[in-house]
Amino acid sequence: MTPILAVARRELAAALESPTAWIATAAFVAALHGLFFVVGYPIGQLQLPPFWAGGTASLAVAFAWIPPLLVGLAPALAMSAWAEERRSGTEELLLAWPIRSGEAVIAKFLAGWALLALLIVVAIAPLALVVASLGDLDWGATLTGIAGAIVLGGACLSIGHLVSALAREQLEAFLIGSLTLGALWALGLAIGNLPAPAAALAHLFSPAAHYLDGAAVGLLDLRDGVYFALLTAAALRVTYLAVEGRRSR
Amino acid sequence: MSLGANKAPTPRWLRGQALIGAVLALALFIVGARLAERHLRLRADLSEDGMLSFSPATDLILGRLEDVAQLEMFVTAEIENGAGQLARTRLMEQLSELEERSGGQLQVILRDPASSSQARLEALDYGIPYENIARGGSGVLIAQEVFMGGVLRYRGGERVLPRLYPDALEYVLLSSLHALMQPRPMRVGWYVGGDDPQDFSVARDLLARRVEIMPVGGLAEGRPVPDVDVLILVRPVDLHPRAAFEVDQFVQRGGALLALVDRSAGNIAERRFEAIDSGLEDVLESWGVFVSRAHLWDQLGHRAMQIGEVNPNTGEVVNYVRVPNPMWINILPEGLDSSHPSTARLPGLALTWAHPIEPGEAPPGAERIELAHTSDRTFLVPLEPEMELDNDSIRLRDTNFLAAGGEASYPVIVALTGPLPSAFADLGRPPARDAFTGEDRVGEAGTGANAAPVLSGEGDSRVVVVGDADFLAARGRDLRVDPVSQLFLENIVDWLGAAPELLALRSKLPRDRSITDFVAEEFRAAGLSSVRGNVGRSEAQGPNANESSAIERADRRRRLHVGATVGGSAAAALVLALAAALRRRLRLTALGRTVGEGGGA
Structure with a gap:
């Protein structure tokens, strides 16, 4: 566990020192707050008014925006994880450490996940405090919503890492990662308009549907937990295979 | 693809291995997610409102099942619309959870009207309708007949539940089961005074879906209140003293009473109001309740009314405008007693031309609870036979009230529990009215002060008095009762009839936030x-x-x-950035120190 934590700490420190994390933080916070207060959530069947117009002490609008915002955020944080290392030649240096490829994959993922979790908390906690000062906020649903957003973020990040491990360049990793996550998000939107078998599959494989029907409304469901754990594990496993394949060459 | 013992792995072999591994990981994810979806049912609703889980009242009702209850579900097995099929899946999950919670005492039998014409005919015979739902999604025109209803049976009793949808399943199913479990359904006596009993027929019919309604009449002729659990008096007008006595004695015997009392009758079109007496004034006063004749003017909690101007030439009503009317009161959520089960989770309550209930003391041994009161910016308006209700008049009156001051909060709904003294304790039983002549039968045996003593302060009674009856009247072109008013009525009936489980089921409303x-x-x-x-x-x-x-x-x-x-x-974010910068600085300092020490050595 120690090598994993050591590499994870190094990765997290490096991420906090790079401008990418701070630009992503600023963009994420500005977007989430702007959408929450001004726009609402006018997409799909779950239509929610902006906070002031709705007049209800709830973070439902913010939680509804988490999946689409992660479509851009997770690949932005993950794009440099492997693609940039390879481009700058530091990947070989990293893999030359006395650490297995699997440990390196987990360490990088944990570092990225910790950063993403910090970012989500930094964006949502002040929102929750201000809303709670204006009305009776459901703290149970809010805390599960934040925890669920972090778990959802982990799954999106693992897909971002997978794409980064396969891509040649950062930009390519970002674009393909965003497209992949965007398609998964759109899957959730299409559920109401699909025939039954396709809708059942879309519901089963849409990360947004698992989050919005579960943790975002205060419901902790073991099925959602298993889904996100399997998705993250599968993505990390394929990332490992990609990295290991290069290391063996 | 096999690798010889002494050969180094070729890039092709490695790529193949990676591909197989990736496919396996993906397959594991798909199979695992599907298995979890089908077989795992562990979940916890951590929201404060608990809208996504069954309430303790459900377990209480299921736990009281002494025999097997059977729910025959007529539900389309393969709904081709995606959203419909997901709703069906949710419904089936909920039913399966209820079966588990009941320990086998609730059994669900599935019938598919889409694949069995016999099942379809039976469903239609029971009055279970089908909905036409677009097959492929909202844009597809070809519709599919979708059934989602059932028949609940318990101990020879049967209830048809025409629509069982996931959102309302708990209340619809469990309240029906509760009703079937009772030796007899709750009986509610229904009395309407005044000239327009039809105004309240919609509320009565809605209530009749859950309880047995028994019309109450002949009280003035000396007929006692029938054997009911709850007596509802809707806008009694000039009740005969003998009728008031029968109501009083019903309460003295431990009966539960809901009295919706108006002290004025209005004709909005003609802007006229006249005073009315309920005939219950003495009875209520002996319980410490006095409904004032004044109207209430609530500047903070009110609604708009739509009024029109009459064209003098044609007599036609034209130019409808919405005018805020402070006498159409909206009891705000903070004005409702949050500790009482009947009002705790109501989002508010709309009253119309309501009258305040004056502050008073409960009789010794009884308890008085004020369930609803107006906002603290409410003024009293003495009853005026004619009242202008246009926008300017209302604004002018508003300003005058503000200038004069004297605003306060007034109770409009009061509940009493415990022994209540009788207003007839000293007067004795009043003579009854003769049904044919309409005259009082003066000197009738058993009447007057010297007759047999009447009951007084002996029963453990429950009484609720509302300073308004109009709030339950059906309104609009479609003659509907405000759903919150109906909810309040059903809550009060359950509280008076001591059915706390139903109250707990129904009060699962999201809290006002x-x-x-x-x-x-x-x-x-x-x-x-x-x-x-x-x-x-x-x-x-x-x-x-x-x-x-x-x-x-x-x-x-x-x-x-x-x-x-x-x-x-x-x-x-700034704190995080500073922490990162500090950490980096400390690391560099430590590195410099190490390098310095190394140089010194």
Whole structure:
């Protein structure tokens, strides 16, 4: 566990020192707050008014925006994880450490996940405090919503890492990662308009549907937990295979 | 693809291995997610409202099942619409969870009307309708017949539940089961006074879906209140003393009473009001309850009414406008008793031409609970035979009230529990009216002060008095009763009839989570009439200078809160950045020290 934590700490420190994390933080916070207060959530069947117009002490609008915002955020944080290392030649240096490829994959993922979790908390906690000062906020649903957003973020990040491990360049990793996550998000939107078998599959494989029907409304469901754990594990496993394949060459 | 013992792995072999591994990982994810979806049922609803889980009342009702209850579900097995099929899946999961919770005492039998014409005919015979749902999605025109209803059976009793949808399953199914478990359904006596009993027939019919309604009559002729669990008196007018006595004695025997008392009758079209007496005044007064004849004028909690002008040439009503009417009261959520099961989770309550119940003491041994009161910006309006109700008159009166002061909060719904003294304790039983002559049978045996003593203060009674009856009247072209008013009626009936499980089931409403209304606060602070509630000022008039200034102040407060949110996030990010910078600096210092020590050595 120690090598994993050591590499994870190094990765997290490096991420906090790079401008990418701070630009992503600023963009994420500005977007989430702007959408929450001004726009609402006018997409799909779950239509929610902006906070002031709705007049209800709830973070439902913010939680509804988490999946689409992660479509851009997770690949932005993950794009440099492997693609940039390879481009700058530091990947070989990293893999030359006395650490297995699997440990390196987990360490990088944990570092990225910790950063993403910090970012989500930094964006949502002040929102929750201000809303709670204006009305009776459901703290149970809010805390599960934040925890669920972090778990959802982990799954999106693992897909971002997978794409980064396969891509040649950062930009390519970002674009393909965003497209992949965007398609998964759109899957959730299409559920109401699909025939039954396709809708059942879309519901089963849409990360947004698992989050919005579960943790975002205060419901902790073991099925959602298993889904996100399997998705993250599968993505990390394929990332490992990609990295290991290069290391063996 | 096999690798020889001494050969190095070729890139092709490695790629193949990676591909197989990736496919396996993906397959594991798909299979695992599908298995979890089908077989795992562990979940916890951590929201405060608990809307996504079954309530303890459900377990209580299921736990009391002494025999097997059977639910024959007529539900289409393969709904081709995606959203419909997901709803069916949710319904089946809920039913399966209920079966588990009942320990086998609730059995669900599935019938598919789509694949069995016999099942389809039976469903239609039971009155279970089908919905036409677009097959492929909202854009597809070809519809599919979708059944989602059932028949519940218990101990020879049967109830048809025409629509069992996931959102309302708990209440619909469990309240029906509760009704079947009773030796007999709750009986509610229903008495309507005044000239328009039809006004209240919609509320009565809605209530009749759950309880047995027994019309009450002949009280003035000396017929006692029938054997009912709850007696509801809707707008009694000039009740005969003998009728009042029978009502009183029903309560003295431990009966439960809901009295909806109006002290005025209005004709809005003609702007006329006249005083009325319920005939129950003495009875209520002996219990410490006095319903005033005055109207209430609530500047904070009210609704708009639609009034029109009469064209003098044609007599036609034209130019309908919405006018905020402070006498159409909206009891705000904070005005409802949050500790009482009947009002705890109501989002508010709309009353119409309500009368205040004057402050009073409960009789010794009894308890008085004020279930609803108006906002603290309420004024009393003495009953006026003629009253102008146009926008200008209302504004003028509003301003005059503000200038005069004297605002207060007034109770409008009061509950009494415990022994209540009888108003007839000293007077004795009044003579009954003769049904044929309409005259009192003076000197009738058993009447008067010297007759047999009447019951007084002996029963453990429950009484609720509401200073309004109009709130239950059906309104509009489609003659509907306000759903919250109906909910309040059913809550009160369950409380009076001591059916706490049903109250607990029904009170599963999301708690009111309205945020501070800055505009209302600023209006209040500026001494302007508030816009709180579902009514604004007439749009044509637009805000005046004072109102604009109040709205601007409210906007400023909103911006301040948005700023605090963004500032909070920025501050948190800054702390993180500083911590990262400090850590880096410490690391560099330590590195420099190590390098220095190495050089010294």
